[in-house]
Amino acid sequence: MSATHSFSDTLSYFKNRRLLSVFFFGIASGFPWVMTGSAMSGWLKDEGLSRSSIGLFGLIFVTYSINFLWSPLVDRLKIPFLTVKVGQRRSWILLTQLVIVIATFQLSQVNVVDQLSIVALFGLLIAFAGSSQDIAIDAYRIDILSNDDSNYMTAGSAMATAGWWTGFAGLGSVPFILVDQPNWQWPEVYFVLATMMAVLMITAFVVEEPNNDREQILNAIQNNYLLAMPNQGHRPLAILLILPLIFVSIIYANIGYPAWPVSFISTDYQLILITLFIISLLFIFSQQLSRLNLSIRHDQNSNNISVIRFSHKLTAWLLATLVAPIQEFFDRNGKHLAISILLFIFLFKLGEAYLGRMSIVFYREVGFSNSDIAYYSKMINWATTIVFSLIGSVFTIRYGILKGLFIGGIAMASSNLLFAVMAVVGPDKLLFAFTVFVDGFTSAWGSVAFVALLSVLCNKTFTASQYALMVSLGTFGRVMLGSYSGIIVDWLDGNWALFFVLTAFMVIPSLIFLYSIRKPLTALIEKNDRESKGNVTSQ
Known part of the structure; x- marks a missing residue:
């Protein structure tokens, strides 16, 4: 199995040129979360909205938790003119990216205080297009790597994770840097974000369409x-x-x-x-x-x-x-294991969701400036995530997905406690840098193993549908339940330290659940790995 690979053999998986396209598509996938997430939270906070209002505004991300409802359409419906020209996957990617560009540009033309409902509408449109873009991009990644050694899927997961964090954290620092400059306002910042998204569309024009039956x-x-x-x-x-x-x-x-x-x-x-x-x-x-x-x-x-x-x-x-994609997933895995897998997916990143949604508000209330958030929360987190996503993928390739998940889960729970320390100590920049460094490391490690697991569990005929179903289930906990994070902080009378301790404990149930299904899940992963290698040999 993967544990027999030498270090040099493990690194050889990253020489595949197709992983570069996975990385750039990852950037495009993470960037819309900036427009409706951290940047939106910062804008609303600057306009004087309450913590509860900002937290509830995150309900627009519900589209990411229910995008499995229309994910099969990405496999079957053809976009007029576009599909004939560029193919099924790329046509959907280009369409959704165009919608994101237009909606983001429209946000640059509105006033948040007087047109809050309009802002919510365009935010919802960006989230819908972004979640649909994710379906097509994830399906593209699995399609171009599914006929190779299954360890390429883990390498692809690392590149997708690194790309996503580059779009979310790396490019996500841009709006906070700009808005702290003289004469820059949030509407102008959103015009820049629309332009950046338009540039990211170039990838879909230059890559090749994957072939399949x-x-x-x-x-x-x-x-x-x-x-x-x-x-x-x-x-x-x-x-x-x-x-x-x-x-x-x-x-x-x-x-x-x-x-x-x-x-x-x-x-x-x-x-x-x-x-x-x-x-x-x-x-x-x-x-x-x-x-x-x-x-x-x-x-x-x-x-x-x-x-x-x-x-x-x-x-x-x-x-x-x-229906066929869902039925095949249950038939192949058995009802008991299929339900167990879905429950673990739902629980794994629940604590991280509560932390992430209110992080910008927390940084501001502790006393950090927009520039501090940009350089420490975004830039350090970005660099850390890229490095440790690659390191995590090397570990996962050599020793297995489940070990990567256990280590990532334990590390994520531990890192949340550092935010509680920040709440007690106050605006200490050195502690801020150390905390986001550790948080970036734990998130990267856990995310790579998590994405690799979901990718391996997909049937090649139903990649878009099955992957979106599993991701949506995990996102449901992060988005739907995480939207109440502001209400919880208010209920705790602004006790941020206790809030972050609670988020640490939220990770524990998923690890207990993962341990209980480790044997059948390991057998399933090994079976899929043998089938992938068999397909490579037959070619």
């Missing part, structure tokens, strides 16, 4: 569903109705339960009731789908020719596009 496989799956539809009565219609109900329920829960009937049902039961409703729909849907799959296997041996209607074609397309 995904479309043929998906068409075959769709045809199997279609042949079984005419003999199912009203079951296709039931499936067609249940699917959007599930999606709408997930979106409804993520946007804060609007128009909830508080006069009849207390808001305390929102999460429980919606969860039970979604689970019930999933149970009914799985039963209908199981019967449909049995019919497919039966009809494959039958020569009966039935009338195929439009509803049959639409249902078959939806099933092949939206």
Whole structure:
């Protein structure tokens, strides 16, 4: 396995030129988080908004936690004119990047105090386009590396992580440096950010489109569903109705339960009731789908020719596009292990989310200037992350993904305690530099192993859908629950030290859960690794 690789053999994986495109796409993937994250928080803070308002503004990042709902469309829908010219992956990347540029430019034309709702709207548009861009970029990365030794996936994860942090932390220092200059205001800063995003679009024009047979496989799956539809009565219609109900329920829960009937049902039961409703729909849907799959296997041996209607074609397309990726993930891993994997993904970075969302507000309240934040929080974090993401990937290639996850998780919990020390000591620049250095190291190490795990777990036919599903689940904890970080700080009467101690403890449950599934997860990773090497040998 990976533990047998020598140090020189491990480093040889980084000589692949395709990793350079992964790095630059990583920059483009991390940069939108600046526009709607740290820069937006700084802008809102300068305009006098409260901590709770700034924290709740982060709800626009919910799009990153639910982008799996439309991720299969990135595999199948073709962008008019663009797809024919540049291919499926690059056309989606270019479209989403163009939307980000336009929306960011529009933010440079508004007044935050008088047009807060407009700012939120364009922020949401950037987050939606950014989350959709991530789907296409992640699928591109997995597609170009999936036919090689699986250790290339770990190297690619390191380059993607280094690129993401370059966009988020490296380029993310630019707005804070600019806004501290004389005569610079936040609207002008956002014009610069739009220009920078436009420059990042160059990568999608110069890289090659990955080749695969995904479309043929998906068409075959769709045809199997279609042949079984005419003999199912009203079951296709039931499936067609249940699917959007599930999606709408997930979106409804993520946007804060609007128009909830508080006069009849207390808001305390929102999460429980919606969860039970979604689970019930999933149970009914799985039963209908199981019967449909049995019919497919039966009809494959039958020569009966039935009338195929439009509803049959639409249902078959939806099933092949939206359902088949999820069904394959559960069939391949087994229901118990699949659910266990998804639960670990949800828990792993929960503590980091609470810390990250309020970090800028914390730095400002402790007494650091915008320039201090730019040079210490952004630049040091950026350099540290790049170095340690590469070091972490070398360790992961040699000794395995699970060991990388354990070390990264423990280190992330420990680093959060340094922020508690900062809250007690005050604006000490040396302590600030040391804290962000350690935080960058732990985040990089954990992120590389985390991304490598998700990449290895994907089936090559459903890379966009399955990777987005797992990433969205992890992002749900970081975005949806992390949005309440400001409320927690207010509830603690601004006790930042206690807040950061709580975030450290949030990492522990995920490590306990990872330990409980270590054996089946290791067996699964080794199996996927052997299959990848077998594919390389057969070529």
